[in-house]
Amino acid sequence: MLADTVTFALPKGRLIEPSLNLLADLGLPTFDIKEDSRSLLFEFSEQGLRYIICRPTDVPAYVEHGAADLGIVGKDIIVEQGKDVFEMVDLGFGYCRFVVAVPAQMKDISLEELSYRRVATKFPNVAAEFFRQQGLQVDIIKLHGNIELAPLMGISDMIVDIVSTGRTLAENNLVELVQIMESTARLIVNRISYRVKYHKLQPLIDRIRYLVKNREVRQ
Numbered sequence: 001m002l003a004d005t006v007t008f009a010l011p012k013g014r015l016i017e018p019s020l021n022l023l024a025d026l027g028l029p030t031f032d033i034k035e036d037s038r039s040l041l042f043e044f045s046e047q048g049l050r051y052i053i054c055r056p057t058d059v060p061a062y063v064e065h066g067a068a069d070l071g072i073v074g075k076d077i078i079v080e081q082g083k084d085v086f087e088m089v090d091l092g093f094g095y096c097r098f099v100v101a102v103p104a105q106m107k108d109i110s111l112e113e114l115s116y117r118r119v120a121t122k123f124p125n126v127a128a129e130f131f132r133q134q135g136l137q138v139d140i141i142k143l144h145g146n147i148e149l150a151p152l153m154g155i156s157d158m159i160v161d162i163v164s165t166g167r168t169l170a171e172n173n174l175v176e177l178v179q180i181m182e183s184t185a186r187l188i189v190n191r192i193s194y195r196v197k198y199h200k201l202q203p204l205i206d207r208i209r210y211l212v213k214n215r216e217v218r219q
């Protein structure tokens with residue numbers, strides 16, 4: 001942890017553009033992600049600021065271990081990973097929903113009938129917790145992407161995944177059965193940084209909170 005520098009972990013992928021928009025709206029330095037797409041570290045020493053670009057699923061680890069003081073990450077990943085970080089601000093962008101989806105021919109199935117079936121997901125903890133709360137026992141198959149393929153290929157009966165437009169479900173003949181939770185991007189903060197760098201971080205967090213409250217969400 002660099003004492004005089006604030007390090008921000010930014011997720012590459014879907015959330016990078018709205019994250020950079022947020023930084024620009026705050027008047028913080030930004031960079032052109034397209035031109036510099038292989039660079040992973042951006043330093044602005046005059047402003048005492050640096051950005052690291054990581055996989056979205058790695059943002060909480062960088063923040064938890066203090067390599068970054070702050071990070072931007074989806075609530076979906078926060079809930080799945082349960083890392084020891086402060087969740088400070090709902091940033092409003094990156095809206096999506098966790099759902100249970102089944103093949104269209106199973107659209108009238110009741111939740112109880114899902115018991116003892118196989119569920120494919122990138123989010124085993126979210127799925128396990130949901131079915132546990134429902135009092136249902138299921139077999140969880142952890143995959144890393146293209147989850148909609150699993151029921152098509154017969155390795156699972158259903159999926160727990162993120163839905164945004166619903167297009168991926170529809171194109172793979174799946175239908176939403178039940179919503180588990182909604183998700184948006186969040187500002188997370190390292191617990192020790194928050195104490196040690198309070199004089200720097202709290203004003204920044206306050207500005208982000210104010211901006212998010214008073215601006216149109218730029219997706």
Ligand SMILES: Nc1ncnc2c1ncn2[C@@H]1O[C@H](COP(=O)(O)OP(=O)(O)OP(=O)(O)O)[C@@H](O)[C@H]1O
Nearest residue numbers: 012013014015055056057074076094095096162164
């Ligand atoms: N279809 C979607 N529409 C809108 N937001 C989404 C969608 N899918 C995911 N998200 C949100 O954007 C975040 C980043 O998603 P993205 O697809 O860029 O990375 P990823 O492939 O899930 O992460 P990783 O590369 O670390 O596995 C997710 O954690 C979620 O909060």
Ligand SMILES: O=P(O)(O)OC[C@H]1O[C@H](OP(=O)(O)OP(=O)(O)O)[C@H](O)[C@@H]1O
Nearest residue numbers: 145146147161162163164165166167168
């Ligand atoms: O409702 P939609 O707008 O169609 O979006 C949903 C899709 O987006 C995410 O996948 P992503 O594109 O991140 O690819 P992945 O399956 O490799 O994670 C999610 O896992 C769904 O597959």
